[in-house]
Amino acid sequence: MKSTESQYNEETLDPNDWDQLRRLGTRMLWDMLEHLETISERPVWQPTSPQVRAAFQSPLPLSESPAESVYEEFLQYILPYTFGNTHPRFWGAVVGTGTPLGMLSDMLAAGINSPPSLGDNAPVWVEKQVIDWCKQAIGFPDEANGILVSGTTLGSLLGLTMARSLKAKFDVREEGLIASAQQMTAYGSDQMHGSLQRAIEIIGIGNKNLRRIPTNSQGKIDIQELRKAIEDDLTKGLQPFCVIGNAGTTNTGAIDPLLEMSEIAGEYDLWLHVDGAFGALATLSPELRPKFEGIHLADSLAFDLHKWFYLPYDIGCLLVRDDSALQHSFSLHMDYLQEGEGWNGGPEHFVDMGLQISRSFRALKAWMAFKTYGVNKIGRLIHQNVQQANYLAELIQDSLELELLAPVNLNVVCFRHTVAEKDNDWLDKFNERIIRQLHASGVAIPTDTVVNGRFAIRCAIVNHRTRREDLELLVNEVIKLGKALLIE
Numbered sequence: 001m002k003s004t005e006s007q008y009n010e011e012t013l014d015p016n017d018w019d020q021l022r023r024l025g026t027r028m029l030w031d032m033l034e035h036l037e038t039i040s041e042r043p044v045w046q047p048t049s050p051q052v053r054a055a056f057q058s059p060l061p062l063s064e065s066p067a068e069s070v071y072e073e074f075l076q077y078i079l080p081y082t083f084g085n086t087h088p089r090f091w092g093a094v095v096g097t098g099t100p101l102g103m104l105s106d107m108l109a110a111g112i113n114s115p116p117s118l119g120d121n122a123p124v125w126v127e128k129q130v131i132d133w134c135k136q137a138i139g140f141p142d143e144a145n146g147i148l149v150s151g152t153t154l155g156s157l158l159g160l161t162m163a164r165s166l167k168a169k170f171d172v173r174e175e176g177l178i179a180s181a182q183q184m185t186a187y188g189s190d191q192m193h194g195s196l197q198r199a200i201e202i203i204g205i206g207n208k209n210l211r212r213i214p215t216n217s218q219g220k221i222d223i224q225e226l227r228k229a230i231e232d233d234l235t236k237g238l239q240p241f242c243v244i245g246n247a248g249t250t251n252t253g254a255i256d257p258l259l260e261m262s263e264i265a266g267e268y269d270l271w272l273h274v275d276g277a278f279g280a281l282a283t284l285s286p287e288l289r290p291k292f293e294g295i296h297l298a299d300s301l302a303f304d305l306h307k308w309f310y311l312p313y314d315i316g317c318l319l320v321r322d323d324s325a326l327q328h329s330f331s332l333h334m335d336y337l338q339e340g341e342g343w344n345g346g347p348e349h350f351v352d353m354g355l356q357i358s359r360s361f362r363a364l365k366a367w368m369a370f371k372t373y374g375v376n377k378i379g380r381l382i383h384q385n386v387q388q389a390n391y392l393a394e395l396i397q398d399s400l401e402l403e404l405l406a407p408v409n410l411n412v413v414c415f416r417h418t419v420a421e422k423d424n425d426w427l428d429k430f431n432e433r434i435i436r437q438l439h440a441s442g443v444a445i446p447t448d449t450v451v452n453g454r455f456a457i458r459c460a461i462v463n464h465r466t467r468r469e470d471l472e473l474l475v476n477e478v479i480k481l482g483k484a485l486l487i488e
Helices: 018-037 050-054 067-078 100-112 122-138 152-167 194-202 223-235 258-268 279-284 325-330 363-398 424-441 468-486
Strands: 145-149 184-189 210-213 239-246 271-275 300-304 316-320 402-404 412-417 447-451 454-460
Touching: 018 067, 018 100, 100 363, 122 145, 122 279, 122 316, 122 363, 145 152, 145 325, 152 184, 152 194, 152 239, 152 271, 152 300, 152 316, 152 325, 184 223, 194 210, 210 223, 223 239, 223 258, 239 258, 258 271, 279 300, 279 363, 363 402, 363 412, 363 468, 402 468, 412 424, 412 468, 424 447, 424 454, 424 468
Parallel strands: 184 210, 184 239, 239 271, 271 300
Antiparallel strands: 145 316, 300 316, 402 412, 412 454, 447 454
């Protein structure tokens, strides 16, 4: 007997009135484009009020509400209270700006809702294309492989997992680390990102077996100290398996001597993983590329496209020199996810190349950005940010009130307000008060760090909207806040 909808009263989440949703969608689109167009007219950041926080402490919704009223809540409680990174005067952490085209790309990706996990479908081929473009941009060989991930944190976890699996002298996937006859050890500079410690802990190596090698005055790993640490561990009967290079440290933008590190990795049969979270894509600039000599020799390289490629969050990339390393470390036989022909054909399945089976179509925004802007323009913008960092450093050096606390290696500037005859402990507290007041003012968002034991105001410029007058305003505001605090 033929069933009818009226018999079973089956429901859907599609709208009853598509024209009504179309009008709401058009309003959303125009609102967001206007928001981005006028972003510089608003504060960089403002704190959430008790009223705003209360809006996110409501009971579980059980019944329907009009989408229009939900959108009004978005406009009232969410849009004005964001992280601030779309603003031209945001230089906190290392957080990219995003683009209007990227926003629209994400809308398209969500609309088709096609996970590029496996099969013969366009999103899978788009991701393969983006990986190939990334290989060409960085200088990896054609036969290298890769995968898009949420960010460098996950990319480094995958990279170090491969290092462990491929350098272990036994089948670590089958037997576990308990089967190891030797403790495995890894090496990186004392400036490496905290996510690398997390990864080492997660893969079972343990934090105490991650050797933190001293750095020089430029913040780069000391090659002789690295070699000494490896030799010491070999003498103790341990198994060195991986060395981690920095293509731009988070604190100061320092770039490790990657070519020398690759030579040491080859000499001792170690895996070379490079954390290039933001710095790797500086190779798109002809002026900056020489700073990264040897990056293309890494066994694995993780970097973010949501930092210095300016894409919306989240999207990162992992490139791997050995095209079989990902499958060797992550592939798994699952009866319901087999390669075949037709629908489940296509290239090698991404589900066999990482941790995630359910994957978003991140590649679309990268594909559209590559094709729309071209790598030459992105390279110019990256170089522009580095020039802006050097300009900020010049402003600081020309000021009687401010001083640099670290060399400007790339796009990161660390400085502080000085006061004659005050000691470092007093200056630490003084500069902390300055940056808190600067944040509260909404004028600019740098963040803080510690450089050589001293509190620093830190600007990491990965912002395509920043202009030199923004940096001038920052310097003037820091000096003004300092003067005001001194007369309190």
